[in-house]
Amino acid sequence: MVAIGIDIGGTSIKGAAVNKEGLIIDTFSFMVNQGNSSDETISTLCKELNKFITKIKNKNKDIIGIGIGCAGAINSALGIVDYSNNLGWDNVPIKEMVEKATGFKVRITNDANAATIGEAKFGAGKEYSSLVLLTLGTGVGGGVIINHQLFEGNEGKGTELGHTVINFDGEMCTCGRRGCLEAYASATALIRNTKRAMETDPTSLMWSLVDGDLNKVDGRVAFDARRAGDTTASKVVNDYIFYLGEGILNLCNIFRPDAIILSGGIANEGKYLLDLLEEYCQTNHYGYTGASKTKIDKAILGYNAGMIGAAALFL
Amino acid sequence: MVAIGIDIGGTSIKGAAVNKEGLIIDTFSFMVNQGNSSDETISTLCKELNKFITKIKNKNKDIIGIGIGCAGAINSALGIVDYSNNLGWDNVPIKEMVEKATGFKVRITNDANAATIGEAKFGAGKEYSSLVLLTLGTGVGGGVIINHQLFEGNEGKGTELGHTVINFDGEMCTCGRRGCLEAYASATALIRNTKRAMETDPTSLMWSLVDGDLNKVDGRVAFDARRAGDTTASKVVNDYIFYLGEGILNLCNIFRPDAIILSGGIANEGKYLLDLLEEYCQTNHYGYTGASKTKIDKAILGYNAGMIGAAALFL
Numbered sequence: 001m002v003a004i005g006i007d008i009g010g011t012s013i014k015g016a017a018v019n020k021e022g023l024i025i026d027t028f029s030f031m032v033n034q035g036n037s038s039d040e041t042i043s044t045l046c047k048e049l050n051k052f053i054t055k056i057k058n059k060n061k062d063i064i065g066i067g068i069g070c071a072g073a074i075n076s077a078l079g080i081v082d083y084s085n086n087l088g089w090d091n092v093p094i095k096e097m098v099e100k101a102t103g104f105k106v107r108i109t110n111d112a113n114a115a116t117i118g119e120a121k122f123g124a125g126k127e128y129s130s131l132v133l134l135t136l137g138t139g140v141g142g143g144v145i146i147n148h149q150l151f152e153g154n155e156g157k158g159t160e161l162g163h164t165v166i167n168f169d170g171e172m173c174t175c176g177r178r179g180c181l182e183a184y185a186s187a188t189a190l191i192r193n194t195k196r197a198m199e200t201d202p203t204s205l206m207w208s209l210v211d212g213d214l215n216k217v218d219g220r221v222a223f224d225a226r227r228a229g230d231t232t233a234s235k236v237v238n239d240y241i242f243y244l245g246e247g248i249l250n251l252c253n254i255f256r257p258d259a260i261i262l263s264g265g266i267a268n269e270g271k272y273l274l275d276l277l278e279e280y281c282q283t284n285h286y287g288y289t290g291a292s293k294t295k296i297d298k299a300i301l302g303y304n305a306g307m308i309g310a311a312a313l314f315l
Numbered sequence: 316m317v318a319i320g321i322d323i324g325g326t327s328i329k330g331a332a333v334n335k336e337g338l339i340i341d342t343f344s345f346m347v348n349q350g351n352s353s354d355e356t357i358s359t360l361c362k363e364l365n366k367f368i369t370k371i372k373n374k375n376k377d378i379i380g381i382g383i384g385c386a387g388a389i390n391s392a393l394g395i396v397d398y399s400n401n402l403g404w405d406n407v408p409i410k411e412m413v414e415k416a417t418g419f420k421v422r423i424t425n426d427a428n429a430a431t432i433g434e435a436k437f438g439a440g441k442e443y444s445s446l447v448l449l450t451l452g453t454g455v456g457g458g459v460i461i462n463h464q465l466f467e468g469n470e471g472k473g474t475e476l477g478h479t480v481i482n483f484d485g486e487m488c489t490c491g492r493r494g495c496l497e498a499y500a501s502a503t504a505l506i507r508n509t510k511r512a513m514e515t516d517p518t519s520l521m522w523s524l525v526d527g528d529l530n531k532v533d534g535r536v537a538f539d540a541r542r543a544g545d546t547t548a549s550k551v552v553n554d555y556i557f558y559l560g561e562g563i564l565n566l567c568n569i570f571r572p573d574a575i576i577l578s579g580g581i582a583n584e585g586k587y588l589l590d591l592l593e594e595y596c597q598t599n600h601y602g603y604t605g606a607s608k609t610k611i612d613k614a615i616l617g618y619n620a621g622m623i624g625a626a627a628l629f630l
Contacts, residue, residue: 130468130469146461146466151461153569153572154445154572154573154609155607157607158570158572159569159571160569163568164568164569165481166480166482166483167481167482167494168481168482168557168561177561177564177599242483243483246480246492249480249492250479253473253475253476253479254468254473254474254475254476254479254569255468255473256468256469256472256474256475257468257469257473258469284491292469294469
């Protein structure tokens, strides 16, 4: 018995058949044609999906449902993609469309929530009854598990944790407000701050790590240069730890979860990042006294978390 | 049939017998002697409580339990006051002590949570299935209701909404961090900013409202002077709306509740405050498009919310 989990992003759509243990037994994927309408893209998805369903059935596996994690603002109760900037979708009744084309029951949630369910049920969070997932990538996404259940707010529109202001007069955020966590703790923000720091210090080791080309700066440069002893890089990383640490302390004070799980590109810094964050949060806490500590940990399912979590809407 | 609700604050302890409809049928109260130990204060409470219980029983009312809302960090699962700065209490097993002295079952939560339950079940929030309560008083307290249930985080240590940073390099907060919502949206913060503004403008109408005495400044002065057309006061209030508005937008993006309910001294500004906040949030939103709006409203139970909510732990 398996569920199918689908991860719809701006550039590609990936699907997997996932068993009760959260293991992927088969996958499919295709690139999204940026010029296509939502009808065209979902029509392609349904064709690929029906081929995949036949393949899974031929393996004598029962399919119990199709879960979808989709980038954008999702109304999970109604099964509608209200709006997705990355996909250029507006008010798309995807649940109904996929149910009609495949004959299977469909459930949807947003992509960050799907990844959260995946990590909570089968990944880094499976020992915890409550957790917050933060994805540190192009943006900052969030997902919240309370008592083993996804919490997503009314109409699936809550837990936009990247869009909580930590510096109200600060950097512009993509959402139109100033000073959001996303504008400080995303890979995009770290890259921006790395470039700014390099421009103030022509002698920084960071320049040699990118062959003197600012366009080659990614989220690893400052971390790598810090490890090699570069002072300017060290300040960039310390600032990043401060921003992310303040965001994490806010989430501790709001949710007081068992754990905060970090995923996305920056989380690949692994123990080095976690140790710095742990030290920051230990020395700048509120409410730790007399309360169990919130553990800070790294996601382990990588890019499969979304598919596995989408499937887990039925598992 | 009634439950008894007790509200333990730093200066007084109040109790009420509350019926199934959330109506208070009788009350008692006494002042806390600041020099007393927790043992002495709870001993006094139990004596007063037993007198009150006899009085209620003489009215032929069955008592189903005793709920306690207490200032401080509460472990609701264990029934312990871990720490209360206002009371000078440390690791006090109040549930066990009151159960032993009265023979009734006791449940506890913190005072902001008790007020939240009161407003949610019998007050401004009874039409909503999810809400966030913000108390704007000496500090900023918070409470969260999800699906008609109190959410309080692990060990009752979550929803410290006043201690979420909105300006990471900003004003010092009582909790030791910088830039918490409490350091901007509490009555204490409003009074601080009112005084600062007055010191920069000797001609402000605010001076005449306090007879030229800065010590007389309270949370109403800037609002009153703004209504009378004072420009400096207007800026103080606009700034306050900005701070509180940013905090409210954060809570919308985190919880996307049906409503955010404001209580405490500043909330007494009523419609005037709510209209300004509504306007701010409408023009500075994230995620409102395609999502139902979160209503901003005023609490209605006043100082009884804590007692009624504590009783509601059994109702």
